[in-house]
Structure formats: structure tokens, C-alpha cells
Amino acid sequence: MNEYENELYEKNIKYIAGVDEVGRGPLVGSVVCAAVILPKGFYDERINDSKKISEKKREILYDFIMENALSVGIGICSQEVIDEINILEATKKAMKEAIDNLEIKPEHVLIDAVKLNIDIPSTSIIKGDAKSISIAAASIIAKVTRDRMMYELDKEHPEYEFGKNKGYGTKKHIEAIYKYGVLKEHRKTFAPISQILEN
Numbered sequence: 001m002n003e004y005e006n007e008l009y010e011k012n013i014k015y016i017a018g019v020d021e022v023g024r025g026p027l028v029g030s031v032v033c034a035a036v037i038l039p040k041g042f043y044d045e046r047i048n049d050s051k052k053i054s055e056k057k058r059e060i061l062y063d064f065i066m067e068n069a070l071s072v073g074i075g076i077c078s079q080e081v082i083d084e085i086n087i088l089e090a091t092k093k094a095m096k097e098a099i100d101n102l103e104i105k106p107e108h109v110l111i112d113a114v115k116l117n118i119d120i121p122s123t124s125i126i127k128g129d130a131k132s133i134s135i136a137a138a139s140i141i142a143k144v145t146r147d148r149m150m151y152e153l154d155k156e157h158p159e160y161e162f163g164k165n166k167g168y169g170t171k172k173h174i175e176a177i178y179k180y181g182v183l184k185e186h187r188k189t190f191a192p193i194s195q196i197l198e199n
Contacts, residue, residue, distance in 0.1 A: 001133040017106035018134025021091050022142040026167030034141035035073040035098040047136050049129040050143035062144040065137045073101030083189045
């Protein structure tokens with residue numbers, strides 16, 4: 001998990017930011033990105049791709065990363081922006097925002113799967129959240145941040161079960177859309193919502 005970081009440390013690069021997003025696939029809410037700069041040589045075997053960790057462990061690791069990271073930046077693009085510029089462009093925008101929100105300017109950025117046009121040297125790594133500790137840490141921060149937003153939305157609209165489905169298009173979520181309608185938080189350009197709105 002430290003291979004990419006160690007290669008950069010050997011080149012005397014000290015501040016490495018891992019960047020990842022959560023929420024490209026759901027039908028509801030924002031896409032959330034995090035950028036995390038960990039201290040040199042930092043390692044914790046519990047930190048992995050957020051999808052491979054239980055929710056309870058993610059919450060513990062969220063606090064642990066926030067306490068230990070040199071800097072954490074968050075970037076959020078709302079469903080309105082996603083509908084306006086498409087999910088990939090919204091993801092890139094949120095990633096850039098997360099990097100901009102770091103208190104320390106990174107010397108190199110490791111990004112999960114996406115290529116960004118930024119003024120900092122960067123490496124795009126396929127499945128980066130399972131290969132780089134910095135990206136894995138960012139994936140945990142992004143996931144917990146977005147899940148908390150979904151729990152808040154769940155309180156407002158319990159019939160959609162956002163606390164359980166996190167905005168993804170589960171059977172019950174789709175049934176709730178047909179029964180109760182499309183919310184302002186729904187992504188209007190995503191199927192099946194786009195089809196429902198056409199009818």
C-alpha cells in the first residue's frame with residue numbers, strides 16, 4: 001500500500017496527496033471527493049479501499065485519519081452541478097476542489113482512476129484505493145462524509161430509505177420514487193429518473 005508513496009519519497013517529495021471520490025453511481029445527492037496528505041512513512045494495516053471495510057470500522061478510521069493526516073481537503077459537487085456538466089466532469093471539479101481545500105499544497109497527487117488537469121504533478125492509478133494508502137485514506141474520508149449526508153437526507157425523507165441504500169437505485173428506492181415522486185436531491189439526468197420525468 002505504500003509502494004507509490006515510497007517511490008516519491010525517494011525522489012525527496014514530501015507532501016503526497018491521495019485523492020478519491022464517492023458517489024458517482026447513486027441516483028441522489030452530491031459526489032464527494034477527499035484529498036489526504038499523510039505523514040511520511042505513515043502506515044496502518046486497517047486502512048484499505050473503503051468498500052472493503054465495514055461501516056463501523058470506517059467511522060473509527062475516519063477519526064484516526066483526521067487526527068493523523070497532515071491535511072485533509074473535501075470537495076463536493078451537488079446534484080444540480082452533476083446534471084449540468086455530467087458526472088465525470090462533476091467528479092473532476094470536486095477532486096480539484098478537494099485539492100484546493102488542503103492547507104498544505106501537495107508536491108504530487110495520487111488519484112484513483114481519474115486524470116486531472118492540474119498544476120501539480122499527478123499519477124492516475126486504476127484501483128488506486130486498493131494500491132495506495134493515501135488514496136485509501138481519501139476513500140474512507142469521502143465515503144464517511146457522503147454517508148453522513150445521506151443519513152441527514154434520510155431524516156427528511158425516510159420513505160426512500162437513504163440511510164440503507166445511500167442513494168443507490170435499489171428496488172425499494174425505485175419503488176419509492178414511483179410512489180412518492182422525484183425529490184430535488186435526485187439526479188434528473190440519471191436513469192430511471194430521466195425516464196420517469198419524461199412520462
